[in-house]
Amino acid sequence: MTGKNALFEPIKIGNLVSSNRLMINAMECCDSDEYGNPTERTYERYTKLFKGQAGLIDLEAITVTYDSRGRKMQLSIEPHNEKALEKFVSQLRKENDKTLFIFQLTHSGELSHPDFSRRVTVKHLPGFGGDLLSEEEVDDILDKFVLAAKICHNVGGNGVDLKLSHGYLGSQLLRPYNDRDWKYGGPWEKRSRFAFELIERVVKEVNDPDFLVGSKVSVWEGFPGGCGAASPTTAVMDLTESIDLVKGLEERGAHYILQSAGSxxxxxxxxxxxxxxxxxxYLHHYFSKTLKENLKPETVVIGSAYSIFRDGKNNLQAVKPEENTLLYWGDKNIREGVCDMVALGRQSFADPFVPQKLMEGREDEIDWCTACDNxxxxxxxxxxxxxxxxNKPYRDALRKIREEEGKLKAKRT
Ligand SMILES: Cc1cc2nc3c(=O)[nH]c(=O)nc-3n(C[C@H](O)[C@H](O)[C@H](O)COP(=O)(O)O)c2cc1C
Ligand code: SF4
Structure with a gap:
């Protein structure tokens, strides 16, 4: 590594090279058309991100089936979307052909929205519900993921992120909470079956050594029976299964792991x-370091939750502002083996050009995310x-919807 900030160094992922260590995390935006194809707004967002020159961009959670999805206007990756996605990728590559582009494949499971799709579950979680999935239905979902990976390959994507995080189906199956006695639940060998069969099949059936395969994982979900909990009834952290998961993915061909936490x-x-x-x-630093320690050096570990660091103007205590920034933690964590790359979520909304501005030393021009969570x-x-x-249009839209809701509430009381 040279003397410059480690975030700006290239890194090999599988047979490909990311030109820097900044990744744009998957960020759903609900702006597809009624068939799940990208709209003008989707093009506008990704065009800016491609101009922003991150080494790697993860296309937001794209559903492998429109029947069970979390967002009404969610991007979709089924055979009828192939043409539109091909156009989308080729258009973005015209902006910048260096940035690697992977797709986050997902099924929403118990987070599918019952107002417009079928909510399904592996085991009822209090407050969620949904139709209990049969083994045959999960077999079918697995086929849909594999088909989606092939579509991603066909349309020119550089790889897939098989989503096993944030409470969507991939992680619901992994949870200790999934202690139902069935092909995909109970002991760890069965709870991990879906994830392991999925990656094995994607590697085998896409059959392209230059196609990246990996997963975003929630190392610890932080509630009883969630991923990384010691049993179905405790939230006590025990990372044995999370470590076994990433090692199992690596053994089966994963080139990278995108670390996350929570649901x-x-x-x-x-x-x-x-x-x-x-x-x-800071918990995320611990999680990504744990993954790094348990994986081969060539498996790229990407750390999450870096938006909060920004330019040091956050509410973190007992730290010098200059030792508390995105640039500081990105550089330090990469050099010290806490992670190999850093993913930006909300910061990529606040300023899609952030990688370019950082690389050009224009930090003062960055619109920093305030972590307001609007x-x-x-x-x-x-x-x-x-x-x-x-971004005024989004601000106006939120204000309007809050006002309308306020009026409705007032009418009811
Ligand atoms: C509006 C919004 C949409 C998101 N969509 C996704 C998504 O599609 N897939 C995913 O894995 N995570 C999603 N996330 C989580 C982010 O990718 C990221 O893990 C999280 O925001 C932490 O990173 P940050 O601190 O840089 O924002 C979303 C977050 C937000 C705020
Ligand atoms: S500033 Fe607020 S609305 Fe903008 S990206 Fe950050 S959290 Fe989201």
């Missing part, structure tokens, strides 16, 4: 540390998502 519909501040609890960001409120409300702090 946003249950433990939001853990997934995305906010103004009130910025300190949770963007996630838009997502929860099924609206087009963007940064309300720096």
């Amino acid at each position: 946003p519909s249950i433990t939001l501040a853990l997934s995305q540390p906010d103004k009130a609890i910025p300190d949770y960001a 963007c996630i409120e838009l997502l929860i409300r099924q609206q087009n998502v963007g940064c309300t702090t720096y």
Whole structure:
């Protein structure tokens, strides 16, 4: 590594090279058309991100089936979307052909929205519900993931992120809570079956050594029976299964692991540390370091939850402002083996050009994310998502929907 900030060094991922260590994390924005294809707004967002020159971009959670999805206007990756996705990728590559582009494949499971799709579950979780999935249905979902990976390959994507995090189906199956006696639950060997069969099949059936395969994982979800808990009834952290998961993925061909934590519909501040609890960001350092220590050096570990560090103006205590920034922690953590790359979520909404500005030494021009979490409120409300702090249309949309809700409440009382 040279003397410059480690974030700006290239890194090999599988047979490909990311030109720097900054990744754009998967960020759902609810702006597809009625068939799950990208709209003008989707193009606009990703065009900016491609111009921003991150080494790697993870396309937001794209559903492998429109029948069970979390967002009304969620991007979809089924055979009918192939043409539109091909156009999308080729258009973005014209902006910048260096940035690697992977797709986050997902099934929403118990987070599918019952108002417009079928909510399904592996075992009823209090407050969620849904139809109990049969073994045959999960077999079918696995086929859909594999088909989606092939579509991603066909349309020119550089790889896939098989989503095993944040409470979506991939992680629901892994949880100790999934102690139902069936092919995909009970002992760890059965709870991990879906993840391991999926990666094995994707590697085998896509059959391209230059196609990247990896997963975003919630190392510890932070609630009883969640991923990384010691048993179905405790939240006590025991990372044995999370470590076994990433090692198993690596053995089966994963080139990278995107570390995360929490399950946003249950433990939001853990997934995305906010103004009130910025300190949770430090937990992510522990999680990515644990993964690094258990994986081969060539498996790229990408750390999450770095938006809170920004330019040091956060609520973190007992640290010097200059030793508390995105640039500082990115450089330090990469050099010290805590992670190999750093993913940006909310910061990529606040300023999609952040990698370019950082590389050009223009930190003063960056619109820093304030971790207000208004963007996630838009997502929860099924609206087009963007940064309300720096983007007036999104700010106006949120204000309007809050006002309308206020009027409705007033009428009811
Ligand atoms: C509006 C919004 C949408 C998100 N969509 C996704 C998604 O599609 N897939 C995913 O894995 N995580 C998603 N996340 C989580 C982020 O990718 C990231 O893990 C989290 O925000 C922490 O990173 P940050 O502190 O840099 O924001 C989303 C977060 C927000 C706020
Ligand atoms: S809305 Fe708030 S949390 Fe979301 S990107 Fe903008 S500043 Fe960050």
